[in-house]
Amino acid sequence: MTDYPPFAVTVDLVVLTVRADALHLLLVRRGIPPDEGRWALPGGFVGIDEDLPDAAVRELTEETGLPEPAGHLEQLGTYGQPDRDPRGRVVTVAWLALLPDLPTPVAGSDAASAEWVPVDRLTPGQLAFDHDRIVADGLERARAKLEYTPLASAFCPPEFTVAQLRAVYETVWGTRLDPRNFHRKVTGTPGFVSPAGRATEGDRGRPAQLFRRGPATRLHPPMLRPEP
Amino acid sequence: MTDYPPFAVTVDLVVLTVRADALHLLLVRRGIPPDEGRWALPGGFVGIDEDLPDAAVRELTEETGLPEPAGHLEQLGTYGQPDRDPRGRVVTVAWLALLPDLPTPVAGSDAASAEWVPVDRLTPGQLAFDHDRIVADGLERARAKLEYTPLASAFCPPEFTVAQLRAVYETVWGTRLDPRNFHRKVTGTPGFVSPAGRATEGDRGRPAQLFRRGPATRLHPPMLRPEP
DNA sequence: TGAATAGTGTCTATCAGACATTATATT
DNA sequence: AATATAATGTCTGATAGACACTATTCA
Incomplete structure (x- = not known):
């Protein structure tokens, strides 16, 4: 050696x-x-x-x-x-x-x-070493992976609502998503999320169902980013 | 150090x-x-x-x-x-x-x-070191990337036919794809391939148009693998 | 002419996007 | 009751899969 x-x-x-x-x-x-x-x-x-x-x-x-x-x-x-x-x-x-x-x-x-x-x-040049580029690569990887995997739930606590999951997508992608189509999509994609059987309480508005991460490792069909 | x-x-x-x-x-x-x-x-x-x-x-x-x-x-x-x-x-x-x-x-x-x-x-265990696992990861990466990127053309010479490109998908994925739907999909996805203006000659059957790699780096919409 | 391959057209089920409506909570 | 948020339903255009048909070459 x-x-x-x-x-x-x-x-x-x-x-x-x-x-x-x-x-x-x-x-x-x-x-x-x-x-x-x-x-x-x-x-x-x-x-x-x-x-x-x-x-x-x-x-x-x-x-x-x-x-x-x-x-x-x-x-x-x-x-x-x-x-x-x-x-x-x-x-x-x-x-x-x-x-x-x-x-x-x-x-x-x-x-x-x-x-x-x-x-x-x-801001560019703010980080030490080559960490600017590493961060850029990490952000792009995260944004891309949200399309084809259920990894958005990794940003959520063990039990979460569809609205929380949608907020993750909107925040990571920097876009707005239609809440109704998103709900249909998430609950309709096999293995994305599993109902926890409970609901939220104490908030304004109708209580939301709680979900856990589903067994899927990839989304079929994918959750594609809206094109600009 | x-x-x-x-x-x-x-x-x-x-x-x-x-x-x-x-x-x-x-x-x-x-x-x-x-x-x-x-x-x-x-x-x-x-x-x-x-x-x-x-x-x-x-x-x-x-x-x-x-x-x-x-x-x-x-x-x-x-x-x-x-x-x-x-x-x-x-x-x-x-x-x-x-x-x-x-x-x-x-x-x-x-x-x-x-x-x-x-x-x-x-066969498992055939390769030295941990190369079995590296190969498995590489194969999965290649198969996945064919879905969302135009990288299948990397397996082709500079000018290629739609049938050649289809053969790449079929070989890498181990599936059969409908030639007609594949043709419509490839030529309809913006930036996937660009017409070379020439055609093959000397083969059996009708000559095929030649294409080059297009400018796209990602496929919209993706070319999803058929589900098993 | 027949065989072989390339390419186009058609139909249908499914899916994405836009948006109305209903449901259930708080204030 | 007014408001806010959740969830479902409806419509329409686009897309994928299945497959008929036409086009152009060689043998």
């Missing part, structure tokens, strides 16, 4: 959630050089005996302060331009996490400086 | 092509331990100053003997289980390549032992 060039390997996380009708991204302010004081994706080095998904889950739980990572976690892509990190040759495996809005604000061991930032407030 | 665990980083390639109405995968027979003599994906170590896409293109051209990588190349995913390589901690960035059937057989510098293998002849 000494024959081969030595790399450092990190994981970085694009953690998205929907809160207050805006798509939010979890960012940390870097406390050490390089790029000290700038916003960056949460992440860190992979242990020499640690599997990549384990490293991603570890960073996610550390940064969010949640014992169990609810929601969804998938590999996004690997970024390894030779000059992307001034410390040397660092290849990062980026992960995309979709989480329900957390009841408690972020408070983990490393998360003193972690914050949810609305994605439409991000 | 000496503080961080040292990894080796490789690229591995899932190279697919359609020939003789069967989906083929490019494999090499390993000439050195570990797993000497077994089939494996083409690939190799990334240079310490080499970008990841450059390493993938380099391996692809070396193994296929083609100066320009026609077709399509995209990152597939990164695999880094601690025990996946007995030589030590090796993380591999896998790439998916879709190529037109090569006029000349594979003949590159390292490619003395490279061969096209029909994918339905692969």
Whole structure:
């Protein structure tokens, strides 16, 4: 193994959630050089005996302060331009996490400086390293996956209403969807959602039925974005 | 950098092509331990100053003997289980390549032992390392991408007929598609293909119009796989 | 002329989008 | 009662699947 060039390997996380009708991204302010004081994706080095998904889950739980990572976690892509990190040759495996809005604000061991930032407030060049591009790729992946998979429910608590699910689509896509057609579509797509049997109470208006995630892993037919 | 665990980083390639109405995968027979003599994906170590896409293109051209990588190349995913390589901690960035059937057989510098293998002849456990899983992921990615992108044309030469394109879909998906509906769909989807203005000659039957790849990057509406 | 392949047309069930209507809660 | 939200129903145009038919070549 000494024959081969030595790399450092990190994981970085694009953690998205929907809160207050805006798509939010979890960012940390870097406390050490390089790029000290700038916003960056949460992440860190992979242990020499640690599997990549384990490293991603570890960073996610550390940064969010949640014992169990609810929601969804998938590999996004690997970024390894030779000059992307001034410390040397660092290849990062980026992960995309979709989480329900957390009841408690972020408070983990490393998360003193972690914050949810609305994605439409991000400006190019604002993030450290090549994290701008990683975030852009993560957003596009999330938007595309909502079309063909039931992953929108990963943004919701275990039980949710059709209106909540619709708000996820509208927020992630930045579009408006007809509530009646959306309701028909969601309840008519096999395995998308399963009735929980209960209903909401205490709100204005007629109570809404609660649903859980259904067994489907892909949507047939897909929920296509409205064309511009 | 000496503080961080040292990894080796490789690229591995899932190279697919359609020939003789069967989906083929490019494999090499390993000439050195570990797993000497077994089939494996083409690939190799990334240079310490080499970008990841450059390493993938380099391996692809070396193994296929083609100066320009026609077709399509995209990152597939990164695999880094601690025990996946007995030589030590090796993380591999896998790439998916879709190529037109090569006029000349594979003949590159390292490619003395490279061969096209029909994918339905692969048996579990046949490949070295964790390459079984990487191939499975690559196949699923290719099958899924044919639904929502015009990438099927990456399997075709620069000019192709609708029937050739249909053969790609049928081969990759392992299904039969109605030639008439397929023709209507392909020519009716904006930007999927552009007429080349010429036609085939010398075959049996009516000559077919030739097309080139269109400008679209995604298909609207998608070409959905028939449900089983 | 017959065989083979390319391409067009037609019919029908299904689906998406637009929008009216009914249902059930709070204030 | 007025208002707000949930859920269902109706209509229309577009699309997918099934399949008849026409077009153009070679043998």
